[in-house]
Amino acid sequence: MTFWNDPINFLAEWLRGVFMGWGMAASPANAVTDIIGIVVMILFSMGIAILLVWVERKVVARFQDRLGPNRIGPYGLFQPFADIVKLIIKEDITPDGADKLVFNMAPVISLASVILIWAVVPLASKIYGVDLNVAVLYLVAVGSFGTLSVIMAGWASNNKYALIGAFRMVATMISYEIPMVVALLIPTIIAGTMSVKGITQAQSGIWFVILSPLGLLLFLICAIAELGRSPFDLNEAESEIVAGFHIEYTGMKFGLFYAGELLHAFTFGGFMAVFFFGGYGGFFGLEKLSAFTWLSNPFIQLVVFLIKALIGYWVIMWVKYSMPRIRIDHMLLFNWKFLTPLAFVLLMMTALVDKLLAPTNFYVLGMFLSNVLFAWIVIEILRAYSKRERSVTVEPAEPVAQAAHH
Amino acid sequence: MTPDQFIFLLCAALIIASAIMVVTSKNLVHSALWLVATLFGVAILYALLQAAFLALVQVVVYIGAIAILFIFAVMLTRRELRDKGPQLNQNWGLSAVMAVFTFGGLFYILSSWSGFSAKAVEIPVGTDPLRMLGYALVSPDAYVLPFEVASILLLAALVGAVYIATASKK
Numbered sequence: 261m262t263f264w265n266d267p268i269n270f271l272a273e274w275l276r277g278v279f280m281g282w283g284m285a286a287s288p289a290n291a292v293t294d295i296i297g298i299v300v301m302i303l304f305s306m307g308i309a310i311l312l313v314w315v316e317r318k319v320v321a322r323f324q325d326r327l328g329p330n331r332i333g334p335y336g337l338f339q340p341f342a343d344i345v346k347l348i349i350k351e352d353i354t355p356d357g358a359d360k361l362v363f364n365m366a367p368v369i370s371l372a373s374v375i376l377i378w379a380v381v382p383l384a385s386k387i388y389g390v391d392l393n394v395a396v397l398y399l400v401a402v403g404s405f406g407t408l409s410v411i412m413a414g415w416a417s418n419n420k421y422a423l424i425g426a427f428r429m430v431a432t433m434i435s436y437e438i439p440m441v442v443a444l445l446i447p448t449i450i451a452g453t454m455s456v457k458g459i460t461q462a463q464s465g466i467w468f469v470i471l472s473p474l475g476l477l478l479f480l481i482c483a484i485a486e487l488g489r490s491p492f493d494l495n496e497a498e499s500e501i502v503a504g505f506h507i508e509y510t511g512m513k514f515g516l517f518y519a520g521e522l523l524h525a526f527t528f529g530g531f532m533a534v535f536f537f538g539g540y541g542g543f544f545g546l547e548k549l550s551a552f553t554w555l556s557n558p559f560i561q562l563v564v565f566l567i568k569a570l571i572g573y574w575v576i577m578w579v580k581y582s583m584p585r586i587r588i589d590h591m592l593l594f595n596w597k598f599l600t601p602l603a604f605v606l607l608m609m610t611a612l613v614d615k616l617l618a619p620t621n622f623y624v625l626g627m628f629l630s631n632v633l634f635a636w637i638v639i640e641i642l643r644a645y646s647k648r649e650r651s652v653t654v655e656p657a658e659p660v661a662q663a664a665h666h
Numbered sequence: 667m668t669p670d671q672f673i674f675l676l677c678a679a680l681i682i683a684s685a686i687m688v689v690t691s692k693n694l695v696h697s698a699l700w701l702v703a704t705l706f707g708v709a710i711l712y713a714l715l716q717a718a719f720l721a722l723v724q725v726v727v728y729i730g731a732i733a734i735l736f737i738f739a740v741m742l743t744r745r746e747l748r749d750k751g752p753q754l755n756q757n758w759g760l761s762a763v764m765a766v767f768t769f770g771g772l773f774y775i776l777s778s779w780s781g782f783s784a785k786a787v788e789i790p791v792g793t794d795p796l797r798m799l800g801y802a803l804v805s806p807d808a809y810v811l812p813f814e815v816a817s818i819l820l821l822a823a824l825v826g827a828v829y830i831a832t833a834s835k836k
Contacts, residue, residue: 291669362699393796394719401722404730408702411737415695423741430734437730454796 266386267558272297301389305378305523312522313340315570316577323581350511358508359416366413367509367516373405374524381530382457384540384561396444396454399531400437403486406524407433410495410505413517417508425504428588429495432485435595436492440482442603446475446610447535450627456531460539464547469536471627474606474635476536481599483528484579485591487521491583492591529572533565537572540565602638609634674714681707692753698736702729716789719796 263270272293279289314329314337321328329336354360379389380398392398407430414426448454450471451462459468469476485492496504506517533539540561541547547555554560586594609630617626684703691697705728712721776782789795802808 287668359696362696392718393794394722397719397722397726401725401730404726404734407734408729411734412699415737415741427741430738434734 264557264559268297268387298389301378302375305375306519308526309519309523310340310344312526312573313343313519315573316522319574319577320581323578344515347512347515352513353508353510355418355508357418359418362412362416363508364513366409366416367506367513367520369405369412370409371516371520371523373402373409374520374527376402376405377524377527380456381527382460382534382539383565384558385457385460385556386558387562388457391455391457393453393455393458395456396448396459399444400441403433403437406486413509414505417505419508421501421503422505422507425495425497425501425507428497428501429488429505431588432488432492432494432591435592436482436485436599439478439595439599439603440486442600442607443475443478443482444535445607446472446478449607449611449614456534456539460534460541463538463542465545466624467536467538467542471624472536472610472631473628474631475610476532478599478603478606479532479535480575480579483532484576485595487525487528487576489521489525489576490580491586493580493585494588494591497585525576526569526573529574529576530565530569532572532575533568537568539568606634670714673710677707677710677714680704681711690753694740695737698733698740701736702733705729705733715786717795719799 261270261273275293275296276289279292280286284292317339318328318336329339332338332342354363377399380392380395382388382391410426410429410433414422414424414429417423447459447468450468451459453459453462462468488495501507506514509517541556541564543552543555546552610627613627613630617623620626681704684700684707687700688697688704691700705724709721709724709729712718712724803813804810
């Protein structure tokens with residue numbers, strides 16, 4: 261084991277040796293090494309969050325035909341640090357009548373719910389927090405802390421806009437959690453495991469996006485809804501409820517919500533890569549050739565993962581800055597009457613085709629074609645539905661003055 | 667003291683303290699939030715026992731669904747979100763006695779069980795408890811019947827809820 265083959269374990273072994281050399285017993289030395297590992301992982305994810313502030317501002321500027329941050333550092337790269345200084349020296353206001361403890365806990369839990377996800381993100385085959393055999397479920401479980409933090413923030417702020425924003429956000433999160441879980445079950449079924457590392461390894465031959473393009477679409481929609489980003493940004497809706505659940509937060513407390521949201525979006529981009537685009541690997545068997553063994557190097561894998569995650573993040577931003585906000589009843593209708601049934605039927609179809617075709621040679625083709633067929637049927641049903649809706653002629657309303665005569 | 671024991675003690679203290687706060691806190695939303703802390707502590711206990719699946723289901727079901735439902739019910743049924751009602755009604759004495767007896771009975775039954783004071787067995791490498799649980803839930807000579815009955819019960823509850831919630835078309 262050298263630093264280049266397995267950097268994290270190499271460093272951990274070395275640290276453990278140093279601690280034991282100081283006369284520590286084995287078990288506290290292990291515990292201290294683990295804690296240092298956790299801190300490093302959190303610092304890494306927070307470092308990414310700082311970079312994401314710059315990425316987000318630069319990309320939104322391009323979408324809106326502006327230049328974006330360009331004064332501090334090359335390409336405005338040091339702008340986030342100026343932002344952080346600004347956030348820290350701003351006045352920290354706790355509104356009158358706010359529930360102090362809950363108010364102050366909410367941003368912490370919000371950011372923690374995102375950082376907790378990083379425990380299972382497989383950055384490379386040898387760089388990850390923990391390889392849980394229920395990692396997919398872990399993703400859902402940790403998401404419920406995000407919901408909780410939104411409720412806490414909305415309730416404790418003692419502000420009507422905040423409470424309305426929190427209600428909307430929670431309605432979105434609870435509703436879209438259902439198709440999200442179903443969408444997560446699709447890669448689970450295809451790979452036969454819930455471990456994200458196992459799912460990544462199962463894609464070394466072929467990416468799951470080819471086996472289940474509809475699953476990817478479903479996951480993307482639900483991820484955007486869970487993030488509360490446009491077109492599902494009803495929780496913030498500047499034109500209606502000013503800023504939603506974080507309206508009363510100032511300074512770094514707002515900064516925590518903001519950093520959490522950006523990091524969450526990036527993390528979902530990363531999970532899109534893990535579940536459907538082969539994660540850190542997925543080179544279509546190329547890494548087995550002797551000329552390409554360097555593809556299995558953890559550092560190369562880390563770079564590949566980050567690039568894929570950034571592309572996923574870019575797609576989420578692309579949707580955010582091109583779509584108008586949808587109405588809350590449309591949002592709920594779309595979920596309960598369209599996405600949820602669609603997700604369940606898709607899940608059953610995937611499971612069935614997977615079991616039927618797994619031993620044959622037509623597996624990849626069959627999975628792909630069944631998705632195409634399913635998409636075609638859904639589009640036909642939607643077309644018939646919209647035709648029926650349009651054919652209903654609305655009776656012109658009777659003038660009030662005349663109606664009063666009857 | 668091993669690190670595991672240290673985490674266990676911290677977590678037990680968290681569970682007991684927040685459980686006490688659930689019943690003594692005057693504000694209903696605070697009670698619900700303390701309940702979340704209690705349930706999260708229980709999830710940590712499961713994780714310490716290497717039952718990752720149970721720990722996560724505990725979080726998904728009890729924090730993700732039930733606790734949030736509680737908070738919503740409190741928020742939607744109270745006119746004043748900060749109202750403070752009386753914490754006790756006239757049955758508090760009887761329920762305290764019942765609680766003590768339930769705890770004592772459970773403790774008595776469990777203390778006569780051989781696994782009560784046994785050390786947790788290390789799960790051997792290579793076995794997947796989750797997979798075994800999955801097979802047990804769907805195999806005919808294990809739990810497939812209770813599993814299906816529970817599913818049908820939940821489905822019936824779901825249909826019933828939709829039926830009651832639907833406005834009558836008169």
